[in-house]
Amino acid sequence: MAVYQSILLAVDFSPGTEVLLNRARALSAALGARLSMVHVVEPLLIDPAYELLPALPAEFEEQLEEGARKQLARLATELQVKSNDTYLRNGSTKSEILAVAESTGADLILLGRHGRHGVARLLGSTANAVLHAAKCDVLTVRLEN
Numbered sequence: 001m002a003v004y005q006s007i008l009l010a011v012d013f014s015p016g017t018e019v020l021l022n023r024a025r026a027l028s029a030a031l032g033a034r035l036s037m038v039h040v041v042e043p044l045l046i047d048p049a050y051e052l053l054p055a056l057p058a059e060f061e062e063q064l065e066e067g068a069r070k071q072l073a074r075l076a077t078e079l080q081v082k083s084n085d086t087y088l089r090n091g092s093t094k095s096e097i098l099a100v101a102e103s104t105g106a107d108l109i110l111l112g113r114h115g116r117h118g119v120a121r122l123l124g125s126t127a128n129a130v131l132h133a134a135k136c137d138v139l140t141v142r143l144e145n
């Protein structure tokens with residue numbers, strides 16, 4: 001039996017993601033593991049107290065979600081991941097990645113990790129948050145930037 005049978009790849013469409021996609025493709029093929037993908041759209045939390053900000057059109061979030069759906073579908077085609085193994089979720093990135101990992105029975109979560117330092121590293125903390133809370137193994141792939 002393969003070490004990992006079900007890999008969940010978390011994608012955010014940022015530049016440099018290609019290396020993560022390549023790693024997911026190679027790893028799932030080598031292990032004969034099922035590959036699923038997840039992208040999370042976080043709600044836009046804008047405090048109405050910031051009156052100086054121009055009001056965002058009501059359909060802005062829908063457009064964001066539609067854009068994410070298209071990008072996710074494009075990557076799924078590229079990686080030959082079936083549409084019912086592709087998950088677009090709304091909410092907290094960490095919680096939704098973990099929820100999809102549990103509901104799909106993933107035994108490995110694959111994420112990117114930026115080579116940032118200082119404050120930028122603290123801000124880019126998805127990999128860190130998932131790493132510490134996941135019930136399964138987590139592999140982070142160092143991204144180029």
Ligand code: AMP
Binds near residue numbers: 011111
């Ligand atoms: P970050 O910590 O924001 O630099 O992101 C590190 C990695 O977490 C990314 O390379 C993705 O693998 C994953 N990730 C970040 N944001 C999302 C998102 N909104 N949906 C799914 N995965 C994400």
